[in-house]
Amino acid sequence: MSNWILTLSCTNRPGIVAAVTGRLAEAGGNITEAAQFDDPVTGSFFMRVAFALDGDIAVFRSAFEGLADEFGFEWTLNDAAQKRKVLLLVSKFDHCLGDLLYRMRLGELNMECVGVVSNHPSDVLNLTLHEGLPYYHFPITKDTKAQQEAQIKNVIEETGAELVVLARYMQILSDDFSAYLSGRCINIHHSFLPGFKGAKPYHQAFERGVKMIGATSHYVTGDLDEGPIIYQDVEQVSHADTPDDLVRKGRDIERRVLARAVRWHLEDRVLLNGSKTVVFSK
Amino acid sequence: MSNWILTLSCTNRPGIVAAVTGRLAEAGGNITEAAQFDDPVTGSFFMRVAFALDGDIAVFRSAFEGLADEFGFEWTLNDAAQKRKVLLLVSKFDHCLGDLLYRMRLGELNMECVGVVSNHPSDVLNLTLHEGLPYYHFPITKDTKAQQEAQIKNVIEETGAELVVLARYMQILSDDFSAYLSGRCINIHHSFLPGFKGAKPYHQAFERGVKMIGATSHYVTGDLDEGPIIYQDVEQVSHADTPDDLVRKGRDIERRVLARAVRWHLEDRVLLNGSKTVVFSK
Amino acid sequence: MSNWILTLSCTNRPGIVAAVTGRLAEAGGNITEAAQFDDPVTGSFFMRVAFALDGDIAVFRSAFEGLADEFGFEWTLNDAAQKRKVLLLVSKFDHCLGDLLYRMRLGELNMECVGVVSNHPSDVLNLTLHEGLPYYHFPITKDTKAQQEAQIKNVIEETGAELVVLARYMQILSDDFSAYLSGRCINIHHSFLPGFKGAKPYHQAFERGVKMIGATSHYVTGDLDEGPIIYQDVEQVSHADTPDDLVRKGRDIERRVLARAVRWHLEDRVLLNGSKTVVFSK
Amino acid sequence: MSNWILTLSCTNRPGIVAAVTGRLAEAGGNITEAAQFDDPVTGSFFMRVAFALDGDIAVFRSAFEGLADEFGFEWTLNDAAQKRKVLLLVSKFDHCLGDLLYRMRLGELNMECVGVVSNHPSDVLNLTLHEGLPYYHFPITKDTKAQQEAQIKNVIEETGAELVVLARYMQILSDDFSAYLSGRCINIHHSFLPGFKGAKPYHQAFERGVKMIGATSHYVTGDLDEGPIIYQDVEQVSHADTPDDLVRKGRDIERRVLARAVRWHLEDRVLLNGSKTVVFSK
Numbered sequence A, B, C, D: 001m002s003n004w005i006l007t008l009s010c011t012n013r014p015g016i017v018a019a020v021t022g023r024l025a026e027a028g029g030n031i032t033e034a035a036q037f038d039d040p041v042t043g044s045f046f047m048r049v050a051f052a053l054d055g056d057i058a059v060f061r062s063a064f065e066g067l068a069d070e071f072g073f074e075w076t077l078n079d080a081a082q083k084r085k086v087l088l089l090v091s092k093f094d095h096c097l098g099d100l101l102y103r104m105r106l107g108e109l110n111m112e113c114v115g116v117v118s119n120h121p122s123d124v125l126n127l128t129l130h131e132g133l134p135y136y137h138f139p140i141t142k143d144t145k146a147q148q149e150a151q152i153k154n155v156i157e158e159t160g161a162e163l164v165v166l167a168r169y170m171q172i173l174s175d176d177f178s179a180y181l182s183g184r185c186i187n188i189h190h191s192f193l194p195g196f197k198g199a200k201p202y203h204q205a206f207e208r209g210v211k212m213i214g215a216t217s218h219y220v221t222g223d224l225d226e227g228p229i230i231y232q233d234v235e236q237v238s239h240a241d242t243p244d245d246l247v248r249k250g251r252d253i254e255r256r257v258l259a260r261a262v263r264w265h266l267e268d269r270v271l272l273n274g275s276k277t278v279v280f281s282k
Helices: A016-027 A056-073 A097-104 A142-159 A175-181 A199-208 A245-267 B015-025 B057-071 B097-106 B142-159 B174-180 B201-208 B245-264 C014-025 C055-073 C097-106 C141-157 C175-181 C201-208 C243-266 D014-024 D055-071 D095-106 D142-158 D174-182 D199-209 D243-268
Strands: A002-011 A029-038 A044-053 A074-079 A082-089 A109-120 A136-139 A162-168 A185-189 A214-219 A229-236 A272-273 A276-279 B002-011 B029-038 B044-053 B072-077 B086-091 B112-118 B136-137 B164-165 B187-188 B213-220 B229-236 B270-273 B274-278 C002-011 C028-040 C044-053 C074-079 C085-092 C112-116 C136-137 C163-166 C183-187 C212-217 C228-235 C270-273 C275-279 D003-010 D029-038 D044-053 D074-079 D082-089 D111-118 D136-138 D163-166 D187-188 D211-217 D229-236 D271-275 D276-279
Touching: A002 A056, A002 A272, A016 A029, A016 A044, A016 A056, A016 B015, A029 B029, A044 A272, A056 A074, A082 A097, A082 A142, A082 A245, A082 B097, A082 D187, A097 A109, A097 D095, A109 A142, A136 A142, A142 A175, A185 A245, A199 A245, A214 C228, A214 D271, A229 A245, A229 C212, A229 D029, A245 A272, B002 B270, B015 B029, B015 B044, B015 B057, B015 D174, B029 B142, B044 B270, B044 D095, B072 D044, B072 D163, B086 B097, B086 B142, B086 B245, B086 C136, B097 B112, B097 B245, B097 C097, B112 B142, B112 C112, B136 B142, B136 D044, B142 B174, B164 B245, B174 C136, B187 B245, B201 B245, B213 B245, B213 C044, B213 D229, B229 D211, B274 C212, B274 D003, C002 C014, C002 C055, C002 C270, C014 C028, C014 C044, C014 C055, C014 D014, C028 D029, C044 C270, C055 C074, C085 C097, C085 C141, C085 C243, C097 C112, C097 C243, C112 C141, C136 C141, C141 C175, C163 C243, C183 C243, C201 C243, C212 C243, C228 C243, D003 D055, D003 D271, D014 D029, D014 D044, D014 D055, D044 D271, D055 D074, D082 D095, D082 D142, D095 D111, D111 D142, D136 D142, D142 D174, D163 D243, D187 D243, D199 D243, D211 D243, D229 D243, D229 D276, D243 D271
Parallel strands: A082 A109, A082 A162, A109 A136, A162 A185, B086 B112, B086 B164, B112 B136, B164 B187, C085 C112, C085 C163, C112 C136, C163 C183, D082 D111, D082 D163, D111 D136, D163 D187
Antiparallel strands: A002 A044, A002 A074, A029 A044, A185 A214, A214 A229, A272 A276, B002 B044, B002 B072, B029 B044, B187 B213, B213 B229, B270 B274, C002 C044, C002 C074, C028 C044, C183 C212, C212 C228, C270 C275, D003 D044, D003 D074, D029 D044, D187 D211, D211 D229, D271 D276
16 A cells, blocks of 8 residues: 655646546545645636555556646646655754754654755754764855855755755845746745845844744745745744844744745645645645 | 535545545536545544536435435535524623624624524623524523523524524533534533633633633533534733633633634534544635 | 822833832832833833822822932823723724724723714614714715814814724824824734735735735824834634635734734833834733 | 842732832842732732842842841842753653753753753664763663652752753652652643643543644642643644644644743743742743
8 A cells, every 4th residue: 555645736627626536536546635726816726635545556647647638737646655855955043954854853754854055064053963964065155156056056966856945044046046946945034924025034023113023934936035935923022022032032933934834845735826825734 | 606515424435535526527516615534543534515506406416315325425515605594592791692793794604693592681781783683581590491491492493593502601501402402502611621621711720820721612512511622722821810811811712712613614614523523624 | 099000211220110119119009010121222211010009199199200300201190990081983894893892891991982983974884882972974085184184183182082093994194193193093904014014905915825914003103004013913824715714814813903902002001112112011 | 240130929018119129229230121920819929120230249139138038038039141050851752852952052041951861761862962961861660760769869969950851751750759849840741731631641632622732831749730830832733633743743832832931940030829830921
């Protein structure tokens, strides 16, 4: 018995669910979790089906491909047991990195970390869980951005990383590199977007006197801070909180917001819908 | 074009979704929202499908009945536009009652209030939104509980109420009456069950020194405070909160917890699963 | 025995608390709640003291005035039992208005509503709790804004309203009127500021695909949507929520966010600190 | 300039704040944060004052001791810069341990970890941050509980640990050991007390079908699961969450609930009030 996750999207029309689940039933699949969404604005349809299969996936895959052509699906079909290869990027703040590595070790995240890339040497880190993982120290200056990004690209291609996570990587990616990573790179932004875009959001929040701060995980696109949002969360703050307090409280929000987005991505729960996401969370 | 909500549950086996959605596609239905749950513990399967239909529902209903026999479905099929008849019970605290009536007036709740029953006269109430609704004042004493419950039962049957809501109705129902209402009566309990069962939960919470209080909406069963839970929520409290503060904060929690449970019930989003619920919330 | 609330702010220097509480002890006051805040950025000091007094407040007031001169306090001293006069402004959406009136009736809010002002006739309202209160219907057009605001100003002055609440009053106030109301007018903005300023914030939130929506209560100043924030709260939303769902969920957030800000203001818990607030919440 | 934290409690009477802050002003102290609580039920008074001092603390301490005798204070006066010695106890689940050690390394927690005690060898742990710290492996069986607890007691006394944290230490302490640790030992209980006392609370929660799970940090007393509560938090769960999902979600709640309690304790923000706590959180 093997376990699979199918996702698909297409222009909506009657009969999609019946066709997909019919083909699945014929192939001997048993649905364990399913969710769908009909976007009334765009007329798009989105579906995720997790199923157990007592037989050869090739049989279903082949039958499904015909259907996909007929309906014009964009689709993925992944082995639920297959760990995804993930590359983690970090700068000096390592709370998100440490949190992801710890969750990976516990089996919370269905991933294999193929390496850590940083623009700083590993001795700036507070955590120790990265020991034993490949650590790529790629310094960067204004003048070497293109070369440094080429180095990262190289690591992605050599390791076969399917997902890149910007775990408080504090460099602004070039447009080219953003485009290259589009849809397979998750960033954590330390504000409740669209509030406080840009630099030092906690200091901006302090100046404005807001009573809540938050964090946002989103896919990277060419448009900085405008990528499709996956998850957000917040916490109450008060007049007595200094910028340092906001930074401290923010760390807790950031790590849980990023971890949740990464987990959902690794379980194929996040589908792109233009500049938004459809999240089939459990 | 009409809109329908189908719910079903049965013992799980492969092919259910394909069969149901296939029959629906043949009848010209277009799914607008669907959700399902396979309970790995009990082996039960639960499904809710909302669909738009350009045609006669009788055609689908007839086809579906065959399927229901084959798979052994427990099922409901309701016209989404049909307002459900609801009877509201209250004692002196009317914040939940007022909240439900206001939401009904705004169109948030797909219901028609067929009346308000209270063991107190209407002049104990603070709200005024009940004006124009039938108000049944049925006083109760230890000795008249059976007769009073018979009066309520009478109202339920004469009005055809499909749902009874205990909106802070402070009488303990008899076993017989609870059994009579089972599965079609929602209560709001003013604690975060299973903590603080029984009387005066906010005072119990104060005594214990908890740092959060909550409320629980659940279906009424014969076993007081043990009915299937639909929704719960909480709020932070502090050492400085008096029992009166807890009661005040609790009112806000109670009304939102009850309103959400009632809305979900009215949209056929809550299915019973033994002593638990499956909630297909949107 | 009477109960009083003292608030003060000044440039920080050692000995303020000792001087104030010393004077209070001499006058026979017993502190029941106290809070203070030293702003490390501006060097300002803020204090709120609630106390019970067995004696004549005039004795303390007189002693305190000397201190106030010496330290340069901005201060207020209010009888805790004295209900504050409040004028409520509303347009068509009346959920915040109804919520405030209901809480007032229950005694949650230490206020007397001196009237309701609207640019619409009262028959657009869903609630009924305003019955019995003066209702001022002041229609407004582009050309009559100045006159209409003069009408409202007139009501404020004739009723002696100490606080004006914009309970989803959907008109943009003129600069002059904003300045006139500065520090004594609370608005509810239906977004999590500083995100989604301006018109139709829920529709903006829907377009952006955020995963949380919120509301913000703030004092009115000349700078629209930039007034000192008193309280904010949020709720999770999902890809399946339509703009109408956001509006519905938003109503719940708005009414609790506004009610809390109004309650805190009425209990002298909110002190202005430049463009921010100090909130001594209990 | 040095920074100090004073806490005190006593039977309430007028003039306490004036006396304390007066003495502080005379000694040249400048209050940076202050909070107080008058318990209307017990008539007790609680106060916490953080202050900066340009001078010798011995002068203030001596003046204060006279006051403490006069008013009958229970009190503490601690150097804010002095790291507290903390002993951490753990069994196999190390998410709380790792979280505390990471926060310590970042400077979030004003503590020095004097050692880790476990009933298991260190190779059961997933984290690596404990490397370099004394690790005491004290196995335990039914028959050796007394000896094992004596070993722990020995470590406490030799290291001078002021606080013991049960970071998911899964052994039930004997009455004697609990009494010995009373008031200086914080436990994390993996349920929203008082719900689901005893063993396997997440499994109990799953059985009951609750819609929220939580965690509780509390001081250890002789009465298991009944110690004074410091902090609690919760998360939404659904019918689709398995017991394993609850355990996973619970880990996040546990570590933030424990970390917050420990931080507050280390900053002298938690005062005991009978079977409850007064928490002067910032």
